[in-house]
Amino acid sequence: MPRFKHVLFDLDGTLIDSAPAILASYRDAFASAGRTPAIAIDESIVGPPLLETLQLLTGSTDAALIAELASHFKASYDTSGYRATSAYAGVGEMLARLTASGCRLAIATNKRLHPTRLILEHLGWSGYFGAVYALDMFEPRLPDKAAMIARLLADHCIERDNAVYIGDRSEDGESADANDLPFLAATWGYGSLEPSEMASHWRAFASPTELADSLVAD
DSSP states (O other): OOOOOOEEEBTTTEEEEOOHHHHHHHHHHHHTTOOSSSOOGGGGGGGSSSHHHHHHHTTTOHHHHHHHHHHHHHHHHHGGGGOOOOEEHHHHHHHHHHHHHTTTTEEEEEEEEHHHHHHHHHHHGGGGGEEEEGGGSSSOOOSSSHHHHHHHHHTTTOOOEEEEEEEEHHHHHHHHTTOOEEEEEEETSSSSGGGGGOTTTTTESSEEEHHHHHHHHO
């Protein structure tokens, strides 16, 4: 029996290693625009939403510039770039095990909804998730991940004492806290969550197998 009926996941850095594809498309975007990024395009920028990341990379909030770069990024990533995304070892088995145990799985991600769906289809995971939420699926756009999780819980009538959120960054843990959800940290990815950043009530897991063991009593 599962410990929680509802298991909510972050995506990038938790279930998938999307960094190579994302970074390549950011580089393509700046090259297509004939621009030079203000900071290095490396794994430290992966995680926040697209527009926030472009503001960081340009050091600018100029709407026209950000829109131009976003268009170039989408042209690269949404057509073929996303296919370079890979699953972390053991994640597919974890998802299958949780589903077989009776857990209902969902995603709440900062990634845009369109490429999220493309990636899930590419990896053969679409059938695992009963709900897939992204900041840009609503108009007006949701302000942050905490609000997105709150919307997911409300829309699907999920009781907080029967749900858990899993991610790889401090933002994920804080968003879980804001919704009174337990937080489990996936430390196998590239997230910025270090042991020193772990709140005392968060739990860290070094592998998908270890995480599944904690959620399912076989």
